[in-house]
Amino acid sequence: MNAAIARLCHLAQQPSRRIVGLMSGTSLDGLDVALCRLTGHGAATQLVLEHFATVPYGDDVRRRIRQVFAREQVSLEYLTLLNPWLGRLHAGMVLDCLRTWQVAPAAVDLVASHGQTVYHAPAHQHSQADFAGLNATLQLGDGDHVAQGTGIITVSDFRQKHLAAGGEGAPLATYGDYLLLSSPAEARLLLNLGGIANFTYLPRAGADASAAFSTDTGPGNTLLDAAVRAHRPGLQYDEGGRLARAGRVHAGLLGALLGHPFFAAALPKTTGPELFGPAYLAAAQAATGTTALGLEDLLATLVELSAVGVARAVQQVFGPGAPLPAVYTSGGGAHNPALLGALRRHLPGAAFASTAALGVPPDAKEAILFAVLANEAVAGQPVALGAGRQRVPAVTMGKISWPG
Numbered sequence: 001m002n003a004a005i006a007r008l009c010h011l012a013q014q015p016s017r018r019i020v021g022l023m024s025g026t027s028l029d030g031l032d033v034a035l036c037r038l039t040g041h042g043a044a045t046q047l048v049l050e051h052f053a054t055v056p057y058g059d060d061v062r063r064r065i066r067q068v069f070a071r072e073q074v075s076l077e078y079l080t081l082l083n084p085w086l087g088r089l090h091a092g093m094v095l096d097c098l099r100t101w102q103v104a105p106a107a108v109d110l111v112a113s114h115g116q117t118v119y120h121a122p123a124h125q126h127s128q129a130d131f132a133g134l135n136a137t138l139q140l141g142d143g144d145h146v147a148q149g150t151g152i153i154t155v156s157d158f159r160q161k162h163l164a165a166g167g168e169g170a171p172l173a174t175y176g177d178y179l180l181l182s183s184p185a186e187a188r189l190l191l192n193l194g195g196i197a198n199f200t201y202l203p204r205a206g207a208d209a210s211a212a213f214s215t216d217t218g219p220g221n222t223l224l225d226a227a228v229r230a231h232r233p234g235l236q237y238d239e240g241g242r243l244a245r246a247g248r249v250h251a252g253l254l255g256a257l258l259g260h261p262f263f264a265a266a267l268p269k270t271t272g273p274e275l276f277g278p279a280y281l282a283a284a285q286a287a288t289g290t291t292a293l294g295l296e297d298l299l300a301t302l303v304e305l306s307a308v309g310v311a312r313a314v315q316q317v318f319g320p321g322a323p324l325p326a327v328y329t330s331g332g333g334a335h336n337p338a339l340l341g342a343l344r345r346h347l348p349g350a351a352f353a354s355t356a357a358l359g360v361p362p363d364a365k366e367a368i369l370f371a372v373l374a375n376e377a378v379a380g381q382p383v384a385l386g387a388g389r390q391r392v393p394a395v396t397m398g399k400i401s402w403p404g
């Protein structure tokens with residue numbers, strides 16, 4: 001037997017595993033690295049976050065990813081080269097983190113590597129007639145390169161199984177949130193404010209917990225960040241939402257942006273910067289004569305758009321004006337008071353807290369998710385979620401690469 005397969009069988013039978021979860025999201029701010037100790041699997045999963053860091057991407061890394069990121073037309077040669085390059089980059093970043101934390105690679109059982117999403121193409125969003133009805137998504141940073149570079153067995157490319165089983169390849173948060181954060185005491189909304197905003201609805205753990213599901217709601221920070229970069233070269237985002245808080249919402253532009261059919265589409269749904277990018281904003285600005293709108297007013301309007309996107313999706317679940325479950329926020333947008341303020345206005349009556357209140361640091365949540373998914377891939381069973389909803393397949397996810 002291949003020694004790596006024997007090691008994998010051994011790992012799967014252990015009471016606990018030490019897993020490094022990796023996520024680099026749509027904001028391209030860096031690689032999130034979460035060293036986790038996972039005990040058990042399935043509903044019995046327990047997680048201790050031993051270490052966490054975001055290894056920032058430098059300008060050169062961002063520049064390379066942006067050569068292909070969310071672009072319909074790219075150099076195929078460039079894309080091909082970026083795939084192993086990112087795998088090696090991520091492997092090096094993992095080794096750097098382990099060195100800093102004084103953890104030997106041999107003391108880690110698995111790396112769980114999401115890779116870098118470069119294109120997300122759910123059927124409702126792409127316009128390729130040859131592939132009408134087909135959902136697809138592409139993550140780069142090949143797992144073999146991560147395994148070879150770290151010397152650690154690597155689980156990667158989680159989204160393809162979800163697609164193969166009828167999903168849109170996202171959001172995968174459903175599975176990890178359900179296993180880690182369901183509570184018999186309360187229903188919960190776990191709201192992640194990344195480049196794209198999404199939430200997981202967790203009914204009170206018990207008879208109906210299988211109704212848990214996740215959905216994207218629209219832009220989170222992606223349009224805000226793009227506007228800041230366009231108007232203030234050198235700045236990556238609106239620190240503390242200061243610029244947005246100095247602006248006023250332009251109702252006409254907001255209305256035009258909200259006119260996109262994505263906001264009324266049935267849940268669950270997914271999206272990305274392929275849709276919510278510069279062309280979408282430019283078209284709405286041209287249609288409303290707001291091309292010259294100042295940065296502060298533009299950001300105030302885009303903050304409102306993100307918040308209304310979340311509120312509309314929440315209303316689709318509970319109905320307008322219905323009592324809402326507790327909302328727990330995570331992702332970089334949870335650090336933006338302008339966005340949080342708008343969310344509180346649009347979800348009146350909801351109690352807001354950070355996922356830190358549940359023991360999950362808000363910046364680490366997505367990297368932790370992939371550690372949980374890798375744990376399930378080697379030791380777990382598919383869990384049936386999303387009862388009565390399409391596109392929430394019961395599967396375990398991830399492909400396994402071993403070094404040597």
Ligand SMILES: Nc1ncnc2c1ncn2[C@@H]1O[C@H](COP(=O)(O)OP(=O)(O)OP(=O)(O)O)[C@@H](O)[C@H]1O
Nearest residue numbers: 025026027194195196221237240331332333335336
């Ligand atoms: N202090 C802050 N003030 C305002 N905004 C902030 C702050 N910190 C982070 N952000 C926002 O959060 C973004 C990064 O969020 P995050 O890392 O959650 O995104 P991501 O994981 O890349 O996205 P996704 O979840 O869509 O893949 C930044 O680009 C910025 O817009």
Ligand SMILES: CC(=O)N[C@H]1[C@@H]2OC[C@@H](O2)[C@@H](O)[C@@H]1O[C@H](C)C(=O)O
Nearest residue numbers: 117120137170171172173194196366
């Ligand atoms: C295709 C893709 O990478 N989607 C990401 C993105 O970032 C946020 C949102 O859009 C979410 O759908 C997803 O990531 C999280 C981790 C998820 O799958 O749950």
